[in-house]
Each structure stands twice: as structure tokens, then as C-alpha cells.
Amino acid sequence: MHARTCAVHKVTTAPPPHPHEGPLAAPLVSTKIGPPRVPGRLIYRPRLVQLLTLAIEERVTAIVAPAGWGKTLLMSSWLSEVELPGPVAWISLDTGDNDPIRFWSNLLQALHTATSARFDNGLDTLLPPITTSSELGSFVALLVNALAELPSPVIVVLDDVHELTNQPLVEQLDFLLQFAPRQLRIVLAGRFLPPLSLARMRVARELTEIRANDLGFTEREASALLEDVGLRLSASDMNKLHVRAEGWPAGLRLAALSMANVSDPAGFVAHFVGDEGTVADYLIAEVFEKQSAETRDFLLRTSVCERMTGGLANALTGRSDGAAMLAQMERGNVFTIALGPERFWYRYHSLFGELLRRKLEQGDPELLPRLHRTASAWFAENGVPLEAFHHAVESRDWALASDTLTKAWLPLFLDGEYSNLRAMLGRIPNEKVDSDPVLAAIRAVTRLALDDVTHADRDAQLAEEMSGFASAEQRPQLDIAIAMFHLDRARLRGDVVEARAASSVLLGSPGSAPRVLVSDDVRAAALLHLGATEYWSGSREVAERRLREGLTLARRTGRDYLELCCLSELTAVLAAQYRLGEAASLAQQAARLAERRGWTNTEAMALAWHALGYCHYVWNELDEADKYLDLAEDAVRTSESALQTSIRFTQGMVLSLRGDTVGAIVALGGAAESLEAMTGKYLFSEYVRGETIRLLAAIGETDRARVLLTELTNPEPWPTHLLVAKAQLRLAESDPAGALETLDPAVNGISEGFTDERVQALLMAAAIHRENGRSEDASRLTETALDLSEPERICYAYVQLGHRGQALLSEHARQPTMHPRFLGELIAMLGDAFADGNTKSPSGDRGSLTDREVTVLRYLPSLLTSPEIAAELFVSVNTVKAHLKSIYGKLAVSSRRQAVLRARELGLL
Numbered sequence: 001m002h003a004r005t006c007a008v009h010k011v012t013t014a015p016p017p018h019p020h021e022g023p024l025a026a027p028l029v030s031t032k033i034g035p036p037r038v039p040g041r042l043i044y045r046p047r048l049v050q051l052l053t054l055a056i057e058e059r060v061t062a063i064v065a066p067a068g069w070g071k072t073l074l075m076s077s078w079l080s081e082v083e084l085p086g087p088v089a090w091i092s093l094d095t096g097d098n099d100p101i102r103f104w105s106n107l108l109q110a111l112h113t114a115t116s117a118r119f120d121n122g123l124d125t126l127l128p129p130i131t132t133s134s135e136l137g138s139f140v141a142l143l144v145n146a147l148a149e150l151p152s153p154v155i156v157v158l159d160d161v162h163e164l165t166n167q168p169l170v171e172q173l174d175f176l177l178q179f180a181p182r183q184l185r186i187v188l189a190g191r192f193l194p195p196l197s198l199a200r201m202r203v204a205r206e207l208t209e210i211r212a213n214d215l216g217f218t219e220r221e222a223s224a225l226l227e228d229v230g231l232r233l234s235a236s237d238m239n240k241l242h243v244r245a246e247g248w249p250a251g252l253r254l255a256a257l258s259m260a261n262v263s264d265p266a267g268f269v270a271h272f273v274g275d276e277g278t279v280a281d282y283l284i285a286e287v288f289e290k291q292s293a294e295t296r297d298f299l300l301r302t303s304v305c306e307r308m309t310g311g312l313a314n315a316l317t318g319r320s321d322g323a324a325m326l327a328q329m330e331r332g333n334v335f336t337i338a339l340g341p342e343r344f345w346y347r348y349h350s351l352f353g354e355l356l357r358r359k360l361e362q363g364d365p366e367l368l369p370r371l372h373r374t375a376s377a378w379f380a381e382n383g384v385p386l387e388a389f390h391h392a393v394e395s396r397d398w399a400l401a402s403d404t405l406t407k408a409w410l411p412l413f414l415d416g417e418y419s420n421l422r423a424m425l426g427r428i429p430n431e432k433v434d435s436d437p438v439l440a441a442i443r444a445v446t447r448l449a450l451d452d453v454t455h456a457d458r459d460a461q462l463a464e465e466m467s468g469f470a471s472a473e474q475r476p477q478l479d480i481a482i483a484m485f486h487l488d489r490a491r492l493r494g495d496v497v498e499a500r501a502a503s504s505v506l507l508g509s510p511g512s513a514p515r516v517l518v519s520d521d522v523r524a525a526a527l528l529h530l531g532a533t534e535y536w537s538g539s540r541e542v543a544e545r546r547l548r549e550g551l552t553l554a555r556r557t558g559r560d561y562l563e564l565c566c567l568s569e570l571t572a573v574l575a576a577q578y579r580l581g582e583a584a585s586l587a588q589q590a591a592r593l594a595e596r597r598g599w600t601n602t603e604a605m606a607l608a609w610h611a612l613g614y615c616h617y618v619w620n621e622l623d624e625a626d627k628y629l630d631l632a633e634d635a636v637r638t639s640e641s642a643l644q645t646s647i648r649f650t651q652g653m654v655l656s657l658r659g660d661t662v663g664a665i666v667a668l669g670g671a672a673e674s675l676e677a678m679t680g681k682y683l684f685s686e687y688v689r690g691e692t693i694r695l696l697a698a699i700g701e702t703d704r705a706r707v708l709l710t711e712l713t714n715p716e717p718w719p720t721h722l723l724v725a726k727a728q729l730r731l732a733e734s735d736p737a738g739a740l741e742t743l744d745p746a747v748n749g750i751s752e753g754f755t756d757e758r759v760q761a762l763l764m765a766a767a768i769h770r771e772n773g774r775s776e777d778a779s780r781l782t783e784t785a786l787d788l789s790e791p792e793r794i795c796y797a798y799v800q801l802g803h804r805g806q807a808l809l810s811e812h813a814r815q816p817t818m819h820p821r822f823l824g825e826l827i828a829m830l831g832d833a834f835a836d837g838n839t840k841s842p843s844g845d846r847g848s849l850t851d852r853e854v855t856v857l858r859y860l861p862s863l864l865t866s867p868e869i870a871a872e873l874f875v876s877v878n879t880v881k882a883h884l885k886s887i888y889g890k891l892a893v894s895s896r897r898q899a900v901l902r903a904r905e906l907g908l909l
Contacts, residue, residue, distance in 0.1 A: 032097075033110035034340045035076040035090045035157070037330075042077055043224050048214070052078045055208035056085070056155065056185050060177060060201055063189040065212035068250025071189045072159055074215065085185070086153035087114040092339065093158060093190075094306060096386075098166035099420065100136055104598075107156070108143070115154055123147070127596045137881075139598030140172050141179075148181035155185045162190035170194040177201075216247025229256050237269045261290070284355055291334065298325055299334075299348075300363075303356035304371045304391075307339060307347045315378045316371055369395040380404060385412075386420070393427045401428055402436055406477050409442045413484070414521050416561035416604065418449040437466035438474050441481035448488050451637045460485050479505055479516045487529035491536070492639050499533035502526075524553035524562050532569045535576070536642045544573045564593050564604045571611035572646075578755045580615045580792045587612045606635040606643055614650050617657070618756065620795035620829055625654050626895030633896075634866050645674040649688055654897060656691075657799050657833075661699050663861070663900075668692045686712075686722060693725035697732040705729050720746040720753025724760045736768045747781065759785045759797045767804045770811065782812045786819040798826050799833050806830040849890055849908070856883040857908060861900050 052074065055061040063071045072092075079088055089110035097103045111123050123146045147154065164170055174196050180186060201207035217225065219242045226233060233241065241255060259265045288296060301316045302308050308316070310323025319325070326346045329336040339345040348356065361368050372395035379388035385408035392401035405424055412421050425433060425443050433439040444459035463482060470478045486502035489495075500509075506526040508514040518526075527550030535543035547570045554562035567590035574583035590608040594600045613628035632647050652667030671688050689708060696705035709726060718726070723746045727739040745751040746761035762785040770778035788794070798805045809827050817823055849857065859869045870880045888894060891902045903909045 032092050032094075032106050032339065033090060033113055035079055035088070036072060036092075036337045036339070038073075038077050038080050042073075043221055043228060045074075045221055048074050049078050049081055051210060051214060053082055055210065056187070058208045059180055059182075059185065059206045060198070061185070061187045061208045061210065062193060062198070063187065063210045063215070064193060065191070065210075065215050068248055069212050069215045070249035071215065073249070075157060075159070075187065075189060084155060086150075086155055086183075088155045088157060089114040090157040091159065093160045093163045095163050095165075096306075098164060098169060100166065100169045100172065101417070101420070103164070103169055104136070104139060104143075104172075111147075111154065111156070115150065123150075136168075136172055136598050137175060138595065138600045140175050142595070142598075144176065144179050144181065147184045150183045153183050153185055155187065157187045157189065159189045160191075161188045161194065162192045164194045167195075170196065215249065217242070217249055217252055218247070222247070222252050225252055226256050226259070229260050231256060231259050231265060233265060233269065237266050241269045284359060288356070288359070295325070295329070295334075298322075299329075299356055300360045301367075301371055303348060303353050303360060304368065304394075305375055306353075307345050309345050311382075312375065312378050315374055369397065373397055373400060376400060376404060380407070386424075389424055389427075398428060398432045402432065402439055405442070406438050406474070409446075410477070410480065410522070413442075413445065413449070414525055414559050414562060416599075416602070418446055421446045422450060434462060435466075437463045437470045438478045438481065440466065441478055441485065445481050445485040445488065448485060448492075448639075451639050453492075453639045456485070457489075460489075476516050480518060480522060483516075484525065484529075487526060487533075491529050491533045492637075492641060494533065494536045494642050496533050496537040496539070499530050503530040519557070520553045521557040521559045521562065524550045524557065524559065524566070526550075527553070528562060528565050528569060531566075531573075535569065535573050540573055540576055544570065544577075547573060560593065560597060561599070561604060564590055564597075564599060567593070568604055568606070568608040568611075572607045575611045575614050576754075578792050578794075580618060583611050584615045587615075601631075601635050603635055603637045603640070606632050606637070606640070606647075609635060610643065610647050610650065613647075617650055617654050618796050619793050620657065620799050620833075622654055622657060623894055623898060625650070626897035629654070630896045636865075641674050645671045645685075645688065648674060649691070651897070653691065653796070656695060657796055658897075658901065660901070661695050665692060665695050668695070686719065690719075690721040690725040693722075694728040697725070697729040700732060702729060702732050705732070718745070718751060720751045720757035720761060723751055724757060724764065727761070727764055731764075731768070736772065740765055740768055755788055755792070756794050756797055759788050759794050760800065762788075763797055763801055763805060763808070767801055767808050770808055771804075775811065778808065779812055779815045782808060783815075783817060783819075786817065786822060790819050790822040793822075795826060795829060799830060849887065853883050853887050853890075854908065856880060857887055857899065857903055860896050860903070861909060 052061070063075070065071055089107070091097075091106050091110050093103075097106065108123070108126060115123055123143075126142055126146050164173065173194070177186065177196060177198075198207055219238060222242045223233070223238050226238075241252070255268070259268050262268050288299065291299065298313070298317050298319070302313050302322075304316070305312060308322075308326070310321075310326060313322030313326060314320055326336060327338075327343070330338050330343075330346060337347050339347060347353070357368075360371075372391045376388045376391035376395065379385070379391060385404065389401060389404045389408060392404045395401075405428070408424075409421055421442070425439070425446065428439065433443055440459050441463035444456045444463055446456075447453075447459060448456035460482065463478070467478060467482070483502045483505040487499055490497075490499035490502060503526050505515045506518050506522060507530070527546045531543045531546030531550060534546060547566050551563060551566035551570065554560075554566055567586055571583045571587040571590065574580075574586060587608040590605060591600070591612075594602070594605045594608075599605060609628045609632035613625045613632060616622070616625035616628060629647060629651050632643075633651075636643050636647060638644075648667050648671035652664040652671065655661075655667055656664035668688055668691060672692070689712065693705045693708050696702070696708070705725075706729065709729060712722070723742055727742040730736075730739040730742060743761045743765045746753065746758055747765050749758065762781045766778045766781035766785065769775075769781065785797075789797070798809065801808065806827075809823060809830065813823055813827060855873065856869065859872065864872065866880050866884070867877050870877045873880070884896070884899075887899055891899055891906075893899045893902050900909065
């Protein structure tokens with residue numbers, strides 16, 4: 001395997017795509033894949049065929065030249081003439097492909113089309129992502145690995161690559177180029193290249209570049225071009241034409257087309273001069289005006305669309321023979337190009353189309369917006385909302401644009417396409433959005449989903465203030481958007497009262513029907529947010545019931561993103577009930593779905609990653625815990641206070657098991673700060689306080705622990721975790737009898753708390769009894785702790801006791817027990833945890849880190865996420881992640897937490 005493929009993981013498989021594929025209609029995608037048809041009369045240029053054939057042996061070929069230099073024609077003719085080393089996946093790009101969803105979906109479709117008949121490969125099971133977050137790198141990595149498994153090469157052609165200006169997308173494409181396996185040959189063709197990292201490829205001779213000087217017609221080729229249409233110029237005139245055109249293929253073709261109908265070719269050559277604007281004027285005069293009146297009218301009216309079908313052409317022209325007209329113009333070389341092998345969609349040559357639109361605007365400016373409105377209606381009726389919205393905006397009919405967006409927003413929102421929605425809203429003037437209650441509400445819920453809480457709150461307030469002015473037709477969409485906003489806002493605040501009030505609009509309440517009749521996918525979204533809020537407020541059973549109902553509806557309606565969100569929330573609910581095996585299994589389901597769809601680093605996965613991290617913490621598998629907690633930290637929304645708290649709390653607990661009690665206390669302090677943004681009661685708020693008290697007492701900070709304990713608001717009856725904290729404080733104050741008295745309700749199962757908290761209490765009491773010579777009591781309590789621990793493998797509580805726990809278990813092993821295997825595992829685990837010199841040695845040394853890596857390393861002990869570190873250093877998130885990967889490799893660790901510990905051992909921190 002190529003060395004570069006080591007940078008990504010093994011590709012995973014996925015079930016066949018679900019019928020629900022998002023808002024883009026399949027025909028629109030299929031037309032972009034496949035080369036255009038080669039004209040029947042073509043000048044054979046063997047030098048270019050040979051040049052391209054040799055170039056394709058390298059990993060990347062770049063064909064770069066101004067418009068009209070024959071880049072596309074060269075590639076399509078080359079494909080028809082040469083026996084290639086493998087199948088070809090072709091995409092014709094346009095500005096719309098700056099949407100990463102559209103770009104990667106089309107590339108994947110092109111690869112499927114090219115390879116499915118030849119190979120049984122991982123591409124058949126790879127699904128495209130449906131998020132525009134810059135964190136799509138995981139999907140590209142999977143694509144690289146799928147390509148690496150192909151038995152023979154595949155050629156990918158990206159035509160008009162200059163259209164790609166979206167920086168995150170360019171970075172993703174750059175990743176594909178840098179880590180392309182040997183099987184992948186990439187041809188980039190355009191007027192210029194996006195800012196890709198090609199310098200290293202040039203040095204390594206892995207890049208072949210074909211420029212305008214290569215593509216230009218030689219004088220002999222230009223002469224052959226003219227002779228092909230029955231023209232024969234004198235050597236002098238031929239030289240003049242070639243020099244004046246500077247070998248520009250399009251200019252020479254235009255000249256040949258025009259000279260076929262003139263009586264004085266020499267006179268034409270004498271006047272064939274000027275810049276591109278002159279040529280463009282000539283194109284209108286000598287090509288457009290040569291057509292019949294009805295064809296000219298057809299060309300002008302259909303030019304408003306970047307691509308058209310017969311049906312769309314009929315709608316724009318009022319004709320019934322649009323498909324036949326398009327086919328006729330394509331055959332007659334009226335700068336009309338058939339897209340894809342189906343010949344269903346067509347487009348005009350870009351220069352020709354631009355000129356037609358300019359002529360239409362100048363000749364009948366009032367017709368242009370009417371045509372855009374017609375195109376918008378056609379696309380809307382045919383299920384292509386994004387194109388419908390584009391033409392509505394181009395018509396400057398803001399009522400139509402608003403109506404189109406209002407009808408299109410909800411499916412996009414439920415599929416997690418928040419960035420697309422934000423871009424669409426951004427194309428409507430702010431004053432129009434600010435004066436429309438529905439648009440303001442849609443912008444509010446979209447901004448909130450994208451973590452722009454301040455502006456989202458303002459938009460929601462604005463929408464509610466204008467709600468009285470909404471028409472009866474607007475009311476359902478307004479109610480849905482406002483309800484969805486309040487559900488999400490309530491979840492972020494932990495406000496179950498607000499969540500229940502908002503959900504009643506969509507779900508109804510006991511004794512009353514919902515205010516709005518909604519589809520099952522909207523009900524799934526409402527149940528998701530309500531269940532999440534119920535969970536964070538402590539109603540775990542109710543939360544589980546709502547989330548399972550939401551999961552069923554999400555699956556029934558084919559909403560994968562909602563399914564992922566429900567799965568992720570359910571993992572947290574199950575983990576909180578100490579059904580850890582179920583939680584981990586469900587989290588792995590979520591991870592597989594996220595990996596297939598490219599959502600591994602989205603907020604939808606944050607809870608699942610945290611649940612996995614928490615499970616591995618409980619099982620004392622700390623390296624795995626660190627890995628998943630790092631993933632959760634990168635994925636969580638900044639405004640997600642409850643989850644931020646949980647992540648930092650669990651990170652603190654992992655640090656405490658590693659023996660870094662001070663670091664654990666700092667992490668718990670960060671968790672407590674996150675709680676300040678919560679409106680309602682947070683499920684684990686007292687747990688954070690209790691663990692802080694316990695850890696302070698364990699390191700002898702009894703005064704601080706006592707202050708925190710006295711600040712608690714009359715917790716009677718005391719919950720188990722606070723009893724454990726209070727007992728730890730009494731032990732630190734040399735009062736073992738008081739500690740046992742404090743622990744008594746927890747030991748006897750009277751106090752309220754989680755299973756692991758009672759295990760903590762039992763073990764602490766058992767250790768005190770053992771140290772005071774009451775071995776029988778110690779053994780009885782230890783056996784009870786094992787009874788509770790083994791079903792879900794609660795291991796951390798034993799490690800938490802340190803050497804006292806080691807002695808307790810060693811003594812218990814000499815007594816009869818119902819848990820010999822689990823007890824043996826625990827004894828071995830504690831032996832490893834407290835053995836001297838058990839830390840792994842790094843493969844590198846401290847001097848192998850670069851200055852930039854050391855800078856990034858010094859941020860790791862902080863609570864800053866990768867995006868926040870990137871912002872501090874004024875670099876991209878991908879750059880930070882690249883540094884982290886290098887740091888982990890050099891320090892021989894697999895997580896952020898391990899890197900910090902190892903760096904401290906080496907004196908780097």
C-alpha cells in the first residue's frame with residue numbers, strides 16, 4: 001500500500017443507501033458525471049494525446065489554461081481514443097459544487113458509476129455525508145481507503161476545477177490529493193487551480209502540468225481545422241490568423257465557423273483581431289444571429305438556467321418540443337452540450353451562455369425576472385428546492401424566495417443541513433427576514449443549531465413579536481419553527497418546564513391535542529429534544545421512553561440524522577442508569593452510522609462519544625476513556641452546558657484514577673463553571689460538588705472541603721455521593737467512627753444514589769473495618785460490593801481506594817466468594833495500576849517535537865477544544881489536528897490526557 005494511506009483508518013462497510021437521500025434530485029447529480037460527447041468532426045492532435053497518456057502515469061495531472069483552450073475537448077477525445085489503465089469517473093464542476101455535500105456526493109456517484117461494473121469494492125457501501133461542517137475529513141479518509149482497495153487504477157477527472165473556491169472543501173480535496181493511493185489518478189482541469197499543496201508534488205515529480213502553450217493549436221493544426229470545414233487559406237493568411245489567435249482553439253473554431261459563410265476569407269482574417277470582448281461580440285453576431293428567430297428566442301429564454309431539460313425548456317419557452325430542440329442544437333454544434341450518457345440534461349458553452357444572458361438582460365430586462373420565476377416554479381415542482389430557491393432569489397421576487405424557503409427549510413433542518421439553511425437565509429436581504437415572522441423564526445432555530453445563541457435569541461424574540469401578523473397559511477410553519485427553537489433552547493438550558501411547553505405545540509399534552517398537525521419526522525425531533533431535557537433534569541425513565549419513540553419515528557421516516565441524535569441521547573440515558581453494556585452497544589451503533597455518513601465529529605455524536613468515554617472510565621480502561629472523551633470534547637457545541645459539564649467531570653475522574661488529583665480538581669472546577677449557564681437543575685450538579693469535596697479531603701485540603709460541604713443547601717436526606725464525600729472528609733480529620741456512621745445509610749441501601757456510589761460507600765466502610773481489625777465486617781461489605789459491581793463491571797471504585805483497596809481485595813481473596821473471576825481481574829488491575837515503572841516509554845524523545853508542536857502541546861492541559869486552540873494560534877482546526885497526531889506518535893500515546901502526562905514526565909510541561 002502507498003505510504004500515504006497510513007494516515008487514515010481501515011474503511012468500514014455500510015448498508016445500501018436509504019431511499020431518503022436529501023433534497024437534491026438524482027437526475028441533477030447524474031448529469032454532472034461523465035464526459036461530454038466528442039464531436040463527429042474532430043482534428044486529430046496526436047501530440048496532445050501522447051502528452052496526456054504519459055501524464056496519467058503520475059498521480060496528479062493539471063490541465064490549466066484560460067477559457068476556450070480546449071481542455072474539456074482534449075480530455076473527452078483522449079478518453080475515446082486511448083486504451084486507459086482503468087475506468088474513468090468524470091465530474092463537470094460549477095459554483096454549486098462549493099457545497100461540500102454536493103461535491104462529495106457527485107464524486108462518489110461518479111466513482112460508483114465508473115467502478116461498479118468492474119470491481120466488487122468498498123465504494124459500493126460508502127455513503128456521502130449530509131453536513132457542511134468543515135469536519136468532513138473522516139469521510140474523505142474513508143474514501144481514500146476504499147480507493148486503496150481497488151484492484152486496478154481509476155481515473156478521476158474534475159473539469160472546471162477553478163469553480164471550487166470554498167476553503168474547507170479545497171482543504172478536503174487537498175487531503176485527497178496528498179493521501180491518494182497508487183490506484184487513484186486525478187486530472188484537474190480549469191482556468192486556474194484552487195490553492196492546493198502542489199509544490200511538494202512538483203519536487204517529487206508526482207505532478208504533470210499541461211498549460212495553454214501545450215494546448216494551443218500549431219499552425220498546421222489550425223490549417224487542418226479550416227480545411228475540415230472546406231476552407232483553404234494562403235500560407236500568409238494562415239500565419240496571420242494563427243498569430244492573431246495565438247493558437248487559441250476557441251478563437252480558431254469561431255473563425256472557421258464564420259469563414260464558412262463569407263466570400264472574402266482573407267478580408268475576414270485581416271479583421272479577426274481584438275480581445276475576448278471582441279470575440280464575444282463576434283460570437284453573438286456570427287453564431288447567434290445565424291440561427292432562426294424561433295431558435296434565437298429559445299436560446300435566450302433557456303439561457304437563464306445553468307442546465308436545462310426538455311421539460312424545463314418547455315416551461316421557459318411555452319413550446320412542447322424542448323427536448324428535440326436541445327438535441328438538434330447539440331448535433332448542430334450550436335454551443336450546446338449534452339450532460340451525461342442519458343442526454344437528459346443539456347447546458348450551453350459557458351461563454352455562449354453568459355453572452356446569451358447578457359443579451360437577454362439588455363434586450364428585455366423585464367423578461368429576465370419572469371423567466372427566473374418560471375424556473376423556480378419548475379424546480380420546486382420537480383423536488384429540487386435548492387435550485388428553486390436560487391432562481392427565486394435571481395428573480396429578486398422576495399415574496400417568492402421567502403415562500404420557497406419556507407416550504408424547503410424543514411426537511412433540510414431535520415437532515416442537519418444547518419449550513420445550507422444559513423447560506424439560503426443569507427441570500428435574502430436582512431430587512432426582508434426581519435419583517436417576516438416565519439423567516440425570522442427559521443433563522444432563529446438555524447442559528448441556534450449552529451451555536452450562535454445570542455443572535456438566535458434575538459431572532460426568536462423578533463419572530464414572536466411579529467407572530468400576530470402571520471397569515472393563516474404561515475401559521476403552521478411559524479409554530480413549528482418557534483416550537484423547535486424553544487425545545488432546543490430548553491435543552492441547552494436544562495429547562496424542562498420550557499421544553500414541555502414547547503413540545504405540547506407539536507405533540508399535544510394530556511387532555512389536549514397538538515396545536516399543529518405535524519409529520520412523524522417532526523414528532524421525532526420534538527421527542528428527541530424533550531427526552532434530552534427530561535434526562536438532564538433527572539427523569540431518566542421518562543427520557544428513555546420518549547427517546548425510543550423518537551428513534552422509531554426517525555427510522556420509519558428515513559431521517560438518518562435524527563436517528564443518530566436519538567441514539568446518541570439514549571446512550572447517555574442508559575449509562576446514567578448503569579446499563580453500561582447497553583449504552584456502549586448503542587453508542588457503537590451510533591458511531592457506525594456516523595462513520596458511514598461523515599458525521600463522526602458533529603454535535604450529534606458528542607453524547608455517544610461521552611457515553612463511551614464514561615463506560616471505559618467505569619471499567620478502568622483509561623486510555624480508551626481518554627480517546628472517546630477527546631472526541632466528545634471536539635464535537636460538543638459550545639452552548640451545550642450540560643454535556644460540557646459531563647465531559648469535564650468525567651475527564652476529572654479519569655485524572656483522579658491516574659493519580660493526578662490536583663488536575664482532577666481543576667477539571668471539576670471547569671465542570672462547575674459550565675453549570676452556570678444552566679437554568680434548570682442539572683442531573684449531576686451535586687455529584688460534581690461531592691467529588692470535589694472527596695478529592696480535596698483525600699489530599700488533605702480539609703478546610704476547603706469543609707467550606708464546600710457547609711455551602712450545600714440542606715441536602716437532607718443526604719444522597720449517597722454526598723455521604724461518601726462527607727465520610728472522606730471525616731477520615732481526613734482522623735474520625736473513622738464518624739465516617740462509618742456517615743456511610744451507614746449508603747451501606748444499607750437507604751440513601752438515594754447510583755449503583756457505583758453505593759459501591760464506593762461499601763468499599764470505604766469495608767476498608768475502615770479492615771484497618772480496625774473487623775475482618776468479618778470488611779469481608780461482608782466487600783462481597784456486597786462485588787455483587788453490585790460485577791454485572792456492569794464497575795472497576796473504578798476499587799482503583800479509587802488505592803493501596804487500601806489493593807490490601808482489601810487481597811485479604812478478601814482468602815475468603816469464600818461468589819465472584820472469584822471478577823475478583824481476580826480486580827486484583828490484577830490494581831496490581832498494574834500501582835506497580836512501579838508501568839508507564840510506557842515513548843518511541844521518540846523530547847527533542848523530536850518541533851517548535852510548533854511544543855506550542856500546541858502547552859495548550860493541552862487547558863480545557864480548550866481543538867477549534868479553540870486553532871483560534872488562539874490563528875491556524876485551521878485541521879492544522880491543530882495534524883500537530884496532535886504527530887505529538888501522539890512521537891510521545892507514543894493515543895489521547896490528549898496521555899500526552900499531557902507523558903509530557904510532564906519528560907519535562908515538556
